Amino acid sequence: MKKTILAVSILSLIGVCAYINNVASAEKNEEITAQNISPCETCLQLIRDPQERTNQLGNPLYLLEVYLDGQIIYTLEAVSGRAYSQQRNRNIAGTEAPLPDGEYRISQRIQRGSMREVGETFIPVYPLFQTGRRDLGIHYDPSFNQNNGEDGTSGCIGLTNKADRNLINRFVQNYHPQELIVKIE
Incomplete structure (x- = not known):
């Protein structure tokens, strides 16, 4: 049972880290996009x-x-x-x-x-x-x-x-x- 809880905890931690990475990447991409805003469409x-x-x-x-x-x-x-x-x-x-x-x-x-x-x-x-x-x-x-x-x-x-x-x-x-x-x- 302890091994199962430990495995679930590790997987949860990996999931949280992946989520944080995705949020950080999205924020970084938003910054890049914001810097490349064009003045118009055409x-x-x-x-x-x-x-x-x-x-x-x-x-x-x-x-x-x-x-x-x-x-x-x-x-x-x-x-x-x-x-x-x-x-x-x-x-x-x-x-x-x-x-x-x-x-x-x-x-x-x-x-x-x-x-x-x-x-x-x-x-x-x-x-x-x-x-x-x-x-x-x-x-x-x-x-x-x-x-x-x-x-x-x-x-x-x-x-x-x-x-x-x-x-x-x-x-x-x-x-x-x-x-x-x-x-x-």
């Missing part, structure tokens, strides 16, 4: 490059994260503003500063570029907050890394190559993201 997010890289002309590179079903599926290099306009007021029109931090609505209509420096297509974005900025969007920067006085943008998100521009155009057409989140200040 959206775009522009953030600072953690490595603070610049292009050859000193224009800061930003990262445009593309989210689908809450997961980053692409991270693309982009510019916003010009090397010399990074510290200007981002809420005043005409400064050529990067677009201000905040949430924007993404147009579902891709437009033809209206000038050479916008490239062939333009995806308008509309701030969901008060700002003096308008006519902002996402487009290819045809002067990226070119010493022609046009490297960068007047505040839009400028993609650094046509392949990325085509990828974003397809993403907007196929998945209809509604939101752009900007966190670069």
Whole structure:
């Protein structure tokens, strides 16, 4: 009888230890999950490059994260503003500063570029907050890394190559993201 009680006690102790381990693992997994929360289900997010890289002309590179079903599926290099306009007021029109931090609505209509420096297509974005900025969007920067006085943008998100521009155009057409989140200040 003593052996049976001892065996049951040992099995109970093993069960309690396994339960404690499972609870600890679940808590650890909850912490990991909490750290990897995406900003949205399907959206775009522009953030600072953690490595603070610049292009050859000193224009800061930003990262445009593309989210689908809450997961980053692409991270693309982009510019916003010009090397010399990074510290200007981002809420005043005409400064050529990067677009201000905040949430924007993404147009579902891709437009033809209206000038050479916008490239062939333009995806308008509309701030969901008060700002003096308008006519902002996402487009290819045809002067990226070119010493022609046009490297960068007047505040839009400028993609650094046509392949990325085509990828974003397809993403907007196929998945209809509604939101752009900007966190670069």
